[in-house]
Amino acid sequence: MPEGHTLHRLAHTLDRAFAGTTPRVTSPQGRFVAGAALLDGRACEGAQAWGKHLFVTFVGERILNVHLGLIGVFDVLRYAAGPGLAVPAPPAVGAVRMRLLTDEWVADLRGATVVEVVTPEQQAATLARLGPDPLRAGEPGQDPARSLAKLARTDRSIAELLMDQSVLAGVGNVYRCEVLHRHRVAPFTPGRLVKASTWLELWDDLVDLMPLGVAFGQIITLPEQVEEAQALLAPVRADGEAQASGEPAAYVVDWQGGAEGERGRGRGRSKRPAYEVVSPLPREYAVYKRTGEPCPRCGARVRSQVVAGRTLYWCGRCQRRR
DNA sequence: GTTTAATGGGTAT
DNA sequence: TACCCCTTAAACT
Numbered sequence: 001m002p003e004g005h006t007l008h009r010l011a012h013t014l015d016r017a018f019a020g021t022t023p024r025v026t027s028p029q030g031r032f033v034a035g036a037a038l039l040d041g042r043a044c045e046g047a048q049a050w051g052k053h054l055f056v057t058f059v060g061e062r063i064l065n066v067h068l069g070l071i072g073v074f075d076v077l078r079y080a081a082g083p084g085l086a087v088p089a090p091p092a093v094g095a096v097r098m099r100l101l102t103d104e105w106v107a108d109l110r111g112a113t114v115v116e117v118v119t120p121e122q123q124a125a126t127l128a129r130l131g132p133d134p135l136r137a138g139e140p141g142q143d144p145a146r147s148l149a150k151l152a153r154t155d156r157s158i159a160e161l162l163m164d165q166s167v168l169a170g171v172g173n174v175y176r177c178e179v180l181h182r183h184r185v186a187p188f189t190p191g192r193l194v195k196a197s198t199w200l201e202l203w204d205d206l207v208d209l210m211p212l213g214v215a216f217g218q219i220i221t222l223p224e225q226v227e228e229a230q231a232l233l234a235p236v237r238a239d240g241e242a243q244a245s246g247e248p249a250a251y252v253v254d255w256q257g258g259a260e261g262e263r264g265r266g267r268g269r270s271k272r273p274a275y276e277v278v279s280p281l282p283r284e285y286a287v288y289k290r291t292g293e294p295c296p297r298c299g300a301r302v303r304s305q306v307v308a309g310r311t312l313y314w315c316g317r318c319q320r321r322r
Numbered sequence: 323g324t325t326t327a328a329t330g331g332g333t334a335t
Numbered sequence: 336t337a338c339c340c341c342t343t344a345a346a347c348t
Contacts, residue, residue: 068341069340069341070341071341071342071343072341072342073342073343094342094343095341095342095343097341097342110341110342110343111341111342111343112341112342113340113341114341270343270344271342271343271344272342272343272344308336309336309337309338
């Protein structure tokens with residue numbers, strides 16, 4: 001279920017699980033056997049995400065590149081309470097393209113559109129094609145002003161531009177619908193008519209919102225939920241130990257929630273292991289997937305339309321073009 | 323048992 | 336704009 005927040009959370013979890021270890025790398029399903037052999041038995045140096053692209057680096061400049069696409073899933077589970085306990089690894093269920101395994105952690109990848117081993121040069125080429133990532137705001141090159149020149153000379157709609165990863169990296173269909181609604185932006189406004197200030201407001205909002213998505217493992221955009229999520233994070237952010245550890249504070253909730261690693265209620269013959277992310281917040285949105293229902297702000301019916309193969313949702317009244 | 327939808331994106335037309 | 340790839344599970348028959 002991948003927008004940028006999913007990949008950044010995953011990068012962090014994989015980094016915590018495998019950096020500094022030498023995992024076994026296999027392809028139970030058999031479609032990544034050659035690639036897995038290139039990584040098997042090599043020490044893992046770490047994992048990072050840019051937009052929706054995930055990279056796991058191994059010694060010898062071998063980099064695992066994963067893109068989950070629409071339906072890809074990368075399940076990371078701590079199946080043993082500690083290293084060296086000789087707990088049997090869980091069986092690979094379903095179409096597991098690649099498995100990373102230590103005596104403590106297992107990570108199963110399914111359904112991804114891109115799984116390949118790349119060189120640092122190839123990684124750089126991929127990154128060069130990406131626009132700024134709100135989850136990397138403040139880092140060199142991650143500047144929303146970069147996108148303004150593109151906006152100024154295109155008739156493509158703002159809804160389309162938000163999904164263009166070379167304009168903005170990491171936003172997908174849910175974040176685009178919701179952030180446009182939050183700012184009352186008419187989705188079909190051509191890029192050249194979007195004010196620079198509006199673009200920067202959208203960016204700033206995503207910079208605030210997306211870390212909540214990372215921290216809670218779900219997209220949070222309803223104003224009251226954003227407030228609640230920020231309140232839940234506040235004490236964690238203030239935690240001295242977390243600060244000292246150098247971890248991005250927004251990730252810390254995942255320690256306390258024990259998100260990955262808690263076994264949930266299995267449903268019999270499921271093709272995926274059943275562990276659940278524990279989140280205090282129900283999955284609710286203002287407009288996404290709410291066609292015909294009332295806009296939570298003005299009560300008008302939410303509209304939807306397929307745009308270039310993706311369903312766009314918006315409120316016809318408060319996002320009316322002016 | 324079969325069809326469909328899902329928070330993506332590439333390539334052909 | 337259409338079609339293709341990846342996989343699962345819920346919603347249909």
